[in-house]
Amino acid sequence: MVTDDGMEWALCNLGDLYYSQDKLDEAEKMYQRALQGYEKAWGPDHTSTLNTVNNLGLLYKSQGRLDEAEKMYQRALEGYEKTWSLGHTSTLDTVNKLGLLYKSQGKLDEAEKMFQRALQGKEKAWGPDHTSTLDTVNHLGLFYADQGKLDEAEKMYQRALQGYEKAWGPDHTSTLDTVNNLGLLYKSQGKLDEAEKMYQRALQGYEKAWGPDHTSTLNTVNNLGLLYADQGKLDEAEKMCQRALQGFEKAWGPGHPSTLNTVGSLGNLYNSQGKLGEAEKMYQRALQGFEKACGPDHLSTLNTVGSLGNLYNFQGKLDEAEKLYQRALQGFEKLWGLDHTSTLNVVNTLGNLYNSQGKLDEAEEMCRRALQGYEKALGLENVTRHRPALKAIWNLGRIFAAQGHLDEAKEMFSRARTGFQTLLGPSSDVCRRLDLSISTIILRKVNEEIFLSPLLT
Known part of the structure; x- marks a missing residue:
């Protein structure tokens, strides 16, 4: 006979499975059922209850329901602080998640405070070279990179990279993820040769670890395509983007957001090549796909709206461009x-x-x-x-x-x-x-x- 606790545990596991399959509505139903059961059986501040609250926060963030996600994380954080203490790893993990959420909301001061709190807590609890500490170091690097604080970002990435190489080795996927982040950073700094070295190292590592058609491999293939475009190596860029697109279509299907991101990248490439008709087709395909998969006000949808607006602007279709920019602006203001x-x-x-x-x-x-x-x-x-x-x-x-x-x-x-x-x-x-x-x-x-x-x- 399955106990009440066993039933909630099974519901949570089923929610995790649905979440991993991007079946977010089904996942929410499972988490909500589990939460109600735990609250009834154990109370609002039991760790099993709080873990499910935390999972709901992750789910709402994935759905773009950021205010609801914040409420879940805040509830989980207050519960963990009460149950476990300020420096417990479960508390610190939720602090780190709140940092990521605040970053998504554009609350940059609050985000940095959360990341710094998580980092200091993990350094004290685990030490400066523990992989959980390094994960937060990496998140701080991403945060600084988004703010344009590229020197600070590079310091964080380099620290994370050295730590991961020591803890996991040069070819571990966490190491390679940071190598890839460094490639993105160097590209932002205009250090294109250094960026290419990072991407090539990440690509070779991913191909060895995951194979040529794994999504992590394909993401780096796509990054290399974008880099080659910036270097003016347009033929090589197109080959990389086409490889990434074919791989994502096979792995995820034609309407998956990762596939559509690469469609958008191809649109950018064709735009750079002066193939404006092909570029418009790619942008239109990406826009229609994102609207269907993610909704009209999703970030990926709005970014594609902006790209299409840029194309019309370049073509001198200023009225059409203005309409798209206004749509993008209203969406970003809302989001x-x-x-x-x-x-x-x-x-x-x-x-x-x-x-x-x-x-x-x-x-x-x-x-x-x-x-x-x-x-x-x-x-x-x-x-x-x-x-x-x-x-x-x-x-x-x-x-x-x-x-x-x-x-x-x-x-x-x-x-x-x-x-x-x-x-x-x-x-x-x-x-x-x-x-x-x-x-x-x-x-x-x-x-x-x-x-x-x-x-x-």
């Missing part, structure tokens, strides 16, 4: 809030579009909003190391130049140039373009002074 960096990226893009349309007042309003938001989210000292924020500064320079506000334009161009010099080096194409813009502004000011000088004497 992340007004001041999240992803929201601000769309605000900045809209400002650039309005500038192209000659709507200078609207353009200035959008770009000022974006810059003020970046300064608030990232801090003044980090804005000049964050590429999207630098683009907002650059866009404001263009707008001021179009308005004839030459001093303000020069200030913005100079500020953007200083930031891009730090990120990309003084000889980068971006810095050369900004140098030209600054020289043009100086020449315009000189010409104005020459023109006005007779009137002033």
Whole structure:
């Protein structure tokens, strides 16, 4: 005969199975039934109850129900603190999960506090080189990378990598995951050769550990494709993206989000190659797939909306682009809030579009909003190391130049140039373009002074 506790245990296991199969509605039903049983049998603060509350938090986060996830995590955390203590590993794991959730919500200060608390607790409980400690180090690296704090991110990744290599060896999947993260970081820093080395190492390791068609292998194949595109190796890029797409279609099916992400990557590649018709087909396929699989306001859906808007913008279809950007903006505001960096990226893009349309007042309003938001989210000292924020500064320079506000334009161009010099080096194409813009502004000011000088004497 199955006891009540055994029944709840079975329900939880069934919920875990459904969760692993992406059957989230079925998983929720199992977790809810288990939770009600545990609450009745053991009370609201029993560890079995709290573990199920924690599982529901994970589930709600996967569904994008972030407020509900936060309530579950907060309940679990308060229960673990009461039952186990502040420094118990179950408590710290939930603290770490709250950090990840706050990061998703754009609550960056709260997220960093949770990660730092989890890290300090795990260092004390397990030591600095325990794999659970290293997992939180890696999460901090991801957090700093998202904020544009690339130096801090690199330190975290390097610490995690050295720890994993010591604990697990150079070819363990946790080691390889961090190698892959370092590849992403180096790509963001414009260190494309170093990024390629990381991706190649990760790819060889995944192929050895998991095989050529495992999803972790395919993710790195896709990353390599994106890198080759940035390096201008478009044929190699297409081969990688096609390999990733075929693998994901086989592993997950044509409508799975991982498959659709690669479809979107191919759209970006075709866009870079000037194959705009093929690019539009890929974006449309990805958009329709994400709308069906994830819903119209899911992050992946909104990112694809933005990519399609960028394509129409490039094609000069400005009205169509504006509609898509407005849809993306409304979605991000609903999903992340007004001041999240992803929201601000769309605000900045809209400002650039309005500038192209000659709507200078609207353009200035959008770009000022974006810059003020970046300064608030990232801090003044980090804005000049964050590429999207630098683009907002650059866009404001263009707008001021179009308005004839030459001093303000020069200030913005100079500020953007200083930031891009730090990120990309003084000889980068971006810095050369900004140098030209600054020289043009100086020449315009000189010409104005020459023109006005007779009137002033």
